[in-house]
Amino acid sequence: MKQLRSIYNYTALFLFLCVAFSCKNAGTVEDIDGNIYHTTRIGNQTWMVENLKVTRFNNGDSVKYLKSNNDWKQEKQAGYSFYNNDIALVKDYGFLYNYNCLQDIRGIAPKGWRIPTEDDLRELESFIKSNSAGIFLKEKGNSHWLTSNVIGNNATRFTALPGGYRDEEGSFYMLKSNGYYWTKTGSFEFYHWSSRMFQAFADVRRDSIFKKYGFSVKCIKQE
Amino acid sequence: MNGLINRVFFCVFLWFFYGCNNSSQENIVDFERTISEQDNVFTIPKEIKNAILRQFPSVEIIKKEEYSKLFWDFYDSSIIPNECFTDVNNDQLLDYAILVREGNKLKLVIILSDNKDYSYWISPFSIEKITAEGVNFCVSIKPAGRTDVVKKVPESLVIKKNGFLVRNLEQDHFVFYEENGKIKNFKML
Incomplete structure (x- = not known):
């Protein structure tokens, strides 16, 4: 017994x-630095909830931190920064990566994950089936977003945040009002005043200047 | 004693299993239904509107009732056409734009916030001559980005920060934006 x-x-x-x-x-998913990200299942896709804040490629090589405007402007390799070089903002908003980070074969997305494509966005939109996709994708409330009449409810748990962007000159813009995320070939955006998700700001195929811009990254799981 | 430990173990196991099952399941939400949770309408605070009238004593704030019948053929009656707000000077604070009348001239007032105070700017020119039919212009937000227009020659505007867009019915007419502390405008027609 x-x-x-x-x-x-x-x-x-x-x-x-x-x-x-x-x-x-x-x-959850863990990156090579040991950062843990929550994940959310939206239709047949799995997305990262928090913005990426990894400092190394998957082979262990460092991604270059580009602090000064001059470093950012001159750099032709993969690099990252964070808004206003204020480390306190990283916890919530993650890093702003340049285009070369997305294309580098060493990969910044955790193993088994990747940078989203435009097709991924189409699938996300078709699952939500609404012109107001931004409401369901933006973080709930105004703890990060500026006040508006179309507050996100985060019904998808996607948790889009207004991390702003860094331009080709190295200047930072639009924290708290606009959120910019990379796809493989451009950006998708959210605005504090709008219920929609946009894809109008950066298209590197039409204008290569956007390769010098810095946006947030949210990875998607390889299924 | 052992039996008690077993039971606690079993409960923790079930709790964990339920929590795990819940976190990995597909997110099935009636998305449209969740919109109805939003019932707040934020408008420009009254003290700011009063301050506009003190700054510019010859103006009156345009009211919704002053809009033309034609305007409401284009827009839903729930919108607020005469005012909007966003950050236009990149300080992470809301700035405001509101349409006013000065006699029969339609003008735009922009209020820039800083931590302690506000600064007020009024368009030096008339956007529209207001007639008996009513107002046809509305103000909304122009997100940071590039705008190309074709007038006699093609012209482009690239704004790094958000701006305010003034429309004649549904036609984009002006972009007002901040650059080096000054408000500038870009005519689109």
Whole structure:
């Protein structure tokens, strides 16, 4: 009887650990720096909830931190920065990456994840099936977004944030009012006053100057 | 004692399993239904409107009732056509724009916020001569980005910060934007 109880206890412990471990993997993803990101399932896609803040490629090489305007302007390689070089903003808004980061084969997205494409955005929009997709994708409330009459409700848990952008000269703009995210070939945007998701700001195929811009990154899981 | 531990173990296991199942499941939401949760309407604070009238004693703030019948053929009656707000000078604070009348001239007032105070600017020219039919112009936000127009020759405007867009019915007419502390305008027609 005592032996049976012991077997039962060990089985329960084993199952508990299995569930706990698989649960951790289901709801989060870890980058090479050890940053943990929550994930959300939207239709058939899995997106990162927090903005990316990794400082190394997947092979361990460092992504260059470009602090000064001159460094940012001159750099022809992959690089990142953060808004106004204010480290306190990184926790919430993550980093602003230049275009070369997305194209670098060493990869900044965690293993098994990638930078979204325009097709991914089409699929996201078609799942939401609304002209007001921004409402469902923006973080709920005004803790980061400026006041407006179209406050996000984050029904998808996508948690779009107004991280602003860095331009080709190295200047930072529009924190708290506009959020810009990279796709493989351009940006998609959210505005504090709008219920929609836009794709009008940066298209590197039409104007290569945008390769020198810095935007936030939200990765999508390879399915 | 052992039985109690087993029961606690079992409960924790079930709780974990439920939580895990919940976090990995597909997000199924009736998205449109969730919009109805929003019932707030933010407008320019009254003290700012009063301050405009003190700054520019010869103006009156345009009221919704002053809009032409034609205007409401284009727009839904729930919109607020005569005012809007966003950050136009990149300081992470709301700035405001509001349409006013000075006699029969339609003008735009822009209020720039800073941490302690506001600065007030009024367009030096008339946007429209207001007739008995009513007002046809509205103001909205122009997000940072590039605007190309073709007048006699093609012209482009690139604004790094948000601006204010003034429309004649549905036609873009002016962009007002801040640059080096000054308000500038770009005529689109």
